[in-house]
Amino acid sequence: MTDTPGERPFVHFDGVQKSYDGETLVVKNLNLEIGQGEFVTMLGPSGSGKTTCLMMLAGFEAATHGEIYLKGQPVNNVSPHKRNIGMVFQNYALFPHMTVGENLAFPLQVRKMSRSDVKQKVQRALEMVQMGEFGARKPAQLSGGQQQRVALARALVFEPELVLMDEPLGALDKQLREHMQYEIKHLHEQLGVTVVYVTHDQSEALTMSDRVAVFDDGIIQQLAPPSVLYEQPDNAFVAQFIGENNRLTGNVTEIVDGVARVQLENGPIVNALAVNCDGVGQKTQLSIRPERIQINSAGIPNQMEGRVLELIYLGDHIRCRMQVCDHDDFIVKVPNSPEHTMLQVGQTYNVGWQTSDCRALDVI
Amino acid sequence: MTDVTHFRDEKTGLLLASDGTPLKTKLRQSLKTSRRRAFMLVAPLLLFIMASFVIPILGLLWQGVSNATYEDSMPRSAPIMRAWDGSSPPSEEMAAAIVADMIDARKAKTIGKVATRVNREESGTRSLFTKTARRAAKMEAPFVAALEKADKDWANIETWRAIKIAATSLTPAFYAAAVDMKYTADGEFVEQSEERQIYVSLFVKTILVAGGVMLCCLLLGYPVAYLMAHLPAKTSNMLMILVLLPFWTSLLVRTTAWIAMLQAQGVLNDLFVFIGITSDDARFSLIYNMTGTVIAMTHILLPFMILPLYSVMRSIPISHVRAAKSLGATNWTAFWRVYFPATVPGIGAGGLLVFILAIGYYITPALVGGQDGQLISNFIAYHMQRSLNWSLAAALGGILLAIVLFLYWLYDRVVGIDNMKLG
Numbered sequence: 116m117t118d119t120p121g122e123r124p125f126v127h128f129d130g131v132q133k134s135y136d137g138e139t140l141v142v143k144n145l146n147l148e149i150g151q152g153e154f155v156t157m158l159g160p161s162g163s164g165k166t167t168c169l170m171m172l173a174g175f176e177a178a179t180h181g182e183i184y185l186k187g188q189p190v191n192n193v194s195p196h197k198r199n200i201g202m203v204f205q206n207y208a209l210f211p212h213m214t215v216g217e218n219l220a221f222p223l224q225v226r227k228m229s230r231s232d233v234k235q236k237v238q239r240a241l242e243m244v245q246m247g248e249f250g251a252r253k254p255a256q257l258s259g260g261q262q263q264r265v266a267l268a269r270a271l272v273f274e275p276e277l278v279l280m281d282e283p284l285g286a287l288d289k290q291l292r293e294h295m296q297y298e299i300k301h302l303h304e305q306l307g308v309t310v311v312y313v314t315h316d317q318s319e320a321l322t323m324s325d326r327v328a329v330f331d332d333g334i335i336q337q338l339a340p341p342s343v344l345y346e347q348p349d350n351a352f353v354a355q356f357i358g359e360n361n362r363l364t365g366n367v368t369e370i371v372d373g374v375a376r377v378q379l380e381n382g383p384i385v386n387a388l389a390v391n392c393d394g395v396g397q398k399t400q401l402s403i404r405p406e407r408i409q410i411n412s413a414g415i416p417n418q419m420e421g422r423v424l425e426l427i428y429l430g431d432h433i434r435c436r437m438q439v440c441d442h443d444d445f446i447v448k449v450p451n452s453p454e455h456t457m458l459q460v461g462q463t464y465n466v467g468w469q470t471s472d473c474r475a476l477d478v479i
Numbered sequence: 480m481t482d483v484t485h486f487r488d489e490k491t492g493l494l495l496a497s498d499g500t501p502l503k504t505k506l507r508q509s510l511k512t513s514r515r516r517a518f519m520l521v522a523p524l525l526l527f528i529m530a531s532f533v534i535p536i537l538g539l540l541w542q543g544v545s546n547a548t549y550e551d552s553m554p555r556s557a558p559i560m561r562a563w564d565g566s567s568p569p570s571e572e573m574a575a576a577i578v579a580d581m582i583d584a585r586k587a588k589t590i591g592k593v594a595t596r597v598n599r600e601e602s603g604t605r606s607l608f609t610k611t612a613r614r615a616a617k618m619e620a621p622f623v624a625a626l627e628k629a630d631k632d633w634a635n636i637e638t639w640r641a642i643k644i645a646a647t648s649l650t651p652a653f654y655a656a657a658v659d660m661k662y663t664a665d666g667e668f669v670e671q672s673e674e675r676q677i678y679v680s681l682f683v684k685t686i687l688v689a690g691g692v693m694l695c696c697l698l699l700g701y702p703v704a705y706l707m708a709h710l711p712a713k714t715s716n717m718l719m720i721l722v723l724l725p726f727w728t729s730l731l732v733r734t735t736a737w738i739a740m741l742q743a744q745g746v747l748n749d750l751f752v753f754i755g756i757t758s759d760d761a762r763f764s765l766i767y768n769m770t771g772t773v774i775a776m777t778h779i780l781l782p783f784m785i786l787p788l789y790s791v792m793r794s795i796p797i798s799h800v801r802a803a804k805s806l807g808a809t810n811w812t813a814f815w816r817v818y819f820p821a822t823v824p825g826i827g828a829g830g831l832l833v834f835i836l837a838i839g840y841y842i843t844p845a846l847v848g849g850q851d852g853q854l855i856s857n858f859i860a861y862h863m864q865r866s867l868n869w870s871l872a873a874a875l876g877g878i879l880l881a882i883v884l885f886l887y888w889l890y891d892r893v894v895g896i897d898n899m900k901l902g
């Protein structure tokens with residue numbers, strides 16, 4: 116399904132910049148290629164410029180510099196209603212004075228479809244989101260989740276090839292949100308549309324996307340499939356933003372074959388993959404995922420002492436907060452299995468990890 | 480989980496609360512408390528409104544159907560005149576009572592008022608009354624003959640019939656007069672003579688002017704409100720000040736400004752002549768007529784249209800129009816099918832407000848309306864202050880009130896009052 120971005124991307128941001136006030140760049144040099152049928156998520160903290168990118172793609176904001184291509188055609192001067200892009204807004208933006216059915220009929224009517232076609236397509240779209248019986252209701256008479264489905268159906272009913280969603284699940288409670296994530300994912304697979312999705316919820320991004328673009332400060336920090344993003348973060352921001360992450364700082368003493376030797380502050384010398392460190396003599400930040408840390412296991416290259424400060428029982432695993440190298444927020448996730456050591460608060464254990472699980476990144 | 484916590488009464492099938500009382504009763508009880516609390520909160524205002532608004536209005540409405548001028552000053556003749564059938568020749572009893580009352584009324588100096596009251600029913604009787612009253616003290620029986628000797632008009636049965644109407648305190652005569660009808664001594668309603676029919680056409684004119692002003696306000700106000708709602712806060716605040724300016728300018732300044740602008744030698748006409756819309760000797764008359772009234776009233780009432788529109792437009796999320804466009808609607812379709820319907824509550828509120836204010840507007844037409852720019856409220860004021868016919872003023876006011884209430888009701892039926900949004 117995922118096209119390799121290259122030949123002729125479906126959506127192409129080419130050196131796009133955006134400034135609202137002429138003083139600060141909200142989007143700085145955005146280059147992004149999205150293949151047909153791909154599900155790409157823009158993920159980033161609040162104010163990082165995600166909505167702005169989406170609005171430029173939809174045509175509601177003009178790019179200050181650079182060009183956006185849709186199916187190879189530049190669209191900077193194409194007005195929004197001619198772009199044929201379906202859009203789901205955070206507050207759903209259902210028209211309150213129209214019934215659900217009329218809301219869905221709207222895009223078909225403006226395309227001058229025949230009455231019977233409209234009726235049929237509306238019904239089909241409503242059934243697709245399991246809202247078949249609600250056509251006569253006004254949006255105000257629906258629950259949040261139902262409105263969400265209607266908004267989704269409305270963005271899809273005119274069969275656009277590209278659908279943009281700006282935090283569509285932001286207003287729903289956790290359970291409903293997770294449920295809707297799967298539904299959107301399935302609709303995407305079923306219909307084969309290209310989806311550009313915006314969220315600041317990382318689990319949502321990881322669950323749904325083919326590729327995730329992590330935004331910060333108007334720049335894409337990393338663009339990669341979820342697993343790569345989690346396991347091979349390119350920089351400290353991504354490592355920090357996606358999932359849980361233990362940070363240790365130190366100085367690089369030597370780099371051999373892509374492996375850096377790092378003298379930890381208040382700790383021993385360890386090995387780490389030299390992913391994004393400046394070079395010998397420079398500061399670096401090591402990133403290790405909590406579940407990759409092993410306790411009291413022999414034959415591991417990077418070992419040091421850690422004192423247990425806190426234990427939280429979470430059923431399938433035990434979350435252990437330790438003091439390591441004077442950092443007292445070092446987290447270890449211990450699987451709840453019989454062969455693991457029973458930890459005790461206040462005791463000191465040996466912690467260690469494989470060199471391939473530890474990445475030397477830039478310092479933030 | 481416990482068992483089901485609600486039960487059904489076996490006989491009635493009503494749902495019962497857990498203590499056994501029917502759920503409906505229970506609900507009513509709890510609503511009653513909250514209703515009582517709500518009432519307590521509005522009670523002070525309610526009292527104030529009762530004292531300063533409702534009671535005076537009721538008094539006014541009462542005055543429209545009741546005028547006791549004659550009965551108060553001429554207490555002996557009033558019941559006798561009312562009992563008279565209105566067609567048989569005046570009896571000695573009637574004449575005697577009237578003469579006796581006239582003597583008293585002259586002493587009490589109320590004869591003038593009585594004469595005015597009777598004169599309203601039959602013009603020309605005022606002098607008859609004052610003249611006769613002067614001689615009444617010297618009259619002797621038979622009084623019918625004595626009256627006819629004092630003035631031959633007493634031989635005219637219409638004089639007596641006019642007295643009969645005036646003697647009836649509770650009368651539809653004023654409401655009849657307010658719709659160009661005449662209430663006769665026989666209890667019938669007949670049309671006023673042609674040249675005295677003014678009020679119905681005046682009501683129609685007033686409604687048309689109010690409607691026209693409302694329309695002008697809407698056409699001028701809608702784009703301004705739109706602009707204000709969508710400009711950055713700084714600019715829109717500036718605009719808001721300009722919009723509110725008419726409120727802060729004294730009436731005198733405003734009137735002077737209009738005269739300077741609109742008069743034949745005024746700024747606007749000079750401009751028209753200059754750009755060649757009209758020639759120098761055919762300048763438009765824009766003030767002291769209906770045009771002046773409409774222009775000035777539109778100016779004054781514009782904020783009442785803009786403010787509700789503005790507040791409604793402010794609350795329309797920008798994403799609605801964007802959604803419409805993303806769904807393929809052109810700018811116009813997005814406006815007409817999505818934006819405009821969302822502003823209808825504002826149009827309703829502004830329109831109703833402007834219309835109701837305009838329909839009772841008094842000061843502007845009085846100042847710049849000239850002869851033909853006068854509206855119903857100017858006549859009400861005239862009857863209150865000049866002709867002192869308060870009952871007619873009250874009747875006109877009552878009808879105006881009825882028209883407004885009717886329009887309000889109509890609006891509720893067509894648009895729905897809960898659809899109105901003032902801010």
Ligand SMILES: Nc1ncnc2c1ncn2[C@@H]1O[C@H](COP(=O)(O)OP(=O)(O)OP(=O)(O)O)[C@@H](O)[C@H]1O
Nearest residue numbers: 135136141159160161162163164165166167168315
């Ligand atoms: N219309 C606008 N005028 C001026 N500045 C704006 C405008 N819209 C957004 N900005 C600014 O641009 C920056 C990026 O905004 P944007 O809405 O794209 O962020 P976002 O990533 O979508 O954030 P969030 O997750 O909170 O929705 C913010 O600093 C914001 O203040």
Ligand SMILES: [Mg+2]
Nearest residue numbers: 165166167281
């Ligand atoms: Mg946003």
